[in-house]
Amino acid sequence: MSFVLFFCFIALAGSAIGGYLDIKTSEIPDEVPLGICIIGIILYILDFLINNNPIAIVSIITISIFFIFIGYIFFWLNQWGEADALMLASLGVLMPGCFCFIENSFLDAFLFANKFLIISFIIGSIWAILYSVLIMVKEKKTIAFFKYLCKKEIELRFFFVFVILGIFFAYFLFIPMFYLFYKFAKFTENNIYKKKIKTKNLQEGDVIAEKIKKLNINGK
Known part of the structure; x- marks a missing residue:
């Protein structure tokens, strides 16, 4: 058996x-x-x-x-x-x-x-x-994400430069891919997974996102 x-x-x-x-x-x-x-x-x-x-x-x-x-x-x-x-x-x-x-x-x-x-x-x-x-699509934040990507023009220019370089030298594609992943992670963290809720609605297991010096809470 x-x-x-x-x-x-x-x-x-x-x-x-x-x-x-x-x-x-x-x-x-x-x-x-x-x-x-x-x-x-x-x-x-x-x-x-x-x-x-x-x-x-x-x-x-x-x-x-x-x-x-x-x-x-x-x-x-x-x-x-x-x-x-x-x-x-x-x-x-x-x-x-x-x-x-x-x-x-x-x-x-x-x-x-x-x-x-x-x-x-x-x-x-x-x-x-x-x-x-x-989750992003469900909460209709797709457009907000693209606006977030286009927020800094200088970053966008470098992004397309490396995309073009990646067409000729594949290893350059790692940089724009990593950039997209980083921006996506930051956007979802700040706009999807972090939520403001009232203190009375806090539950065990909820994580405080910001530091609260008076309560000696470091946050995450």
Whole structure:
């Protein structure tokens, strides 16, 4: 009896639940990553008892620690919430089971964790851009975005210069692409994801965007 599908299902289901709660409430309860870890450990034990498959303890610990380390770096940089870091670590517990890690190899686990994160960040970035575009269109801010792009004439001139250069030298296209991505990120952050709400409507998990010296709040 193979447990691979069970590991994959828990990883996908846990991620889906966490993502749904994050979108709906901007908060992921600690019970979600904790539950993923507990179920993962139970699956490893069952896999060992039923199939006599060794538990790749070194791989589990290596990937989980690496994931939570990366997660907390993003948390300290004010890019993620703490729950995101915990979710990533909990998925690290499941990874050896999802990808049939048998050998307890620190190096193999570490290299796998790096590759997995790189691919995940690429896919996540694409999804974030698509999601932001959909929200921007839904809130009818597309025209406002193009006006924002054309706001600084000097930047626009340089943009087209590098686009023209990119026609002849492809690597120059990286500059206008990065510029568009940066402007898009700044616009969506300030005009879509940041919202003014009344103090009485604040909920647990809401992030203060500005510094409030009197309350010793740094903001993000």
